[in-house]
Amino acid sequence: MDIRGPSGHLVDIDQLRTTAPSQSLRRLSELSAGHGGSHPGNLDGADDPVVYEVFEWTTGSTPTDLLCAVTVLYSSPDPEQPFHTRGHFHRDPDGGELVVGLEGTGRLELLSRQGEVRPVAIDPLTWAQVPPGWAHRVTNLGPVPLVFLSSCSAVVGHDYEGVPKEPWVDDLLGRET
Numbered sequence: 001m002d003i004r005g006p007s008g009h010l011v012d013i014d015q016l017r018t019t020a021p022s023q024s025l026r027r028l029s030e031l032s033a034g035h036g037g038s039h040p041g042n043l044d045g046a047d048d049p050v051v052y053e054v055f056e057w058t059t060g061s062t063p064t065d066l067l068c069a070v071t072v073l074y075s076s077p078d079p080e081q082p083f084h085t086r087g088h089f090h091r092d093p094d095g096g097e098l099v100v101g102l103e104g105t106g107r108l109e110l111l112s113r114q115g116e117v118r119p120v121a122i123d124p125l126t127w128a129q130v131p132p133g134w135a136h137r138v139t140n141l142g143p144v145p146l147v148f149l150s151s152c153s154a155v156v157g158h159d160y161e162g163v164p165k166e167p168w169v170d171d172l173l174g175r176e177t
Helices: 013-019 040-045
Strands: 022-027 050-058 066-073 097-103 106-111 117-122 127-130 135-140 146-153
Touching: 013 050, 013 066, 066 135, 097 135, 106 127, 135 146
Parallel strands: none
Antiparallel strands: 022 050, 050 066, 066 146, 097 127, 097 146, 106 117, 106 135
């Protein structure tokens, strides 16, 4: 059984844009120090590309309700500086998360409050768990958009403070910094 749509993709991004109740995007200028003004996609501040888009659905606003999101993380024009999502902890220290790769190739990067780093490969139809209490972000390592589904409690919240903006992993092989 083929689960791909008429376009040959698992996800129709245009359909997401018209059906998702909540949508947001992040531009290069909003993200890490590693993606500063010298990045080829942002020369002289003249270009501020969209790095990723998030499409969200929630079932409610209690701890037992779910938040589900599809994120489209675009490919960087410079493979030496791959694009990544903004890293965060969950405000709820007991809140974990599930990440499922849909299209593309990337890496889920996990960071403990003690500084331990765990890179996890994300490929189509693979899944990984973000343990409670760990910061996390996703990096696109391929030439096409990395599309992934994530799910967690609807009230887990995001805490961006205390999460480093510089790279957590120093190269494409996944060695810790």
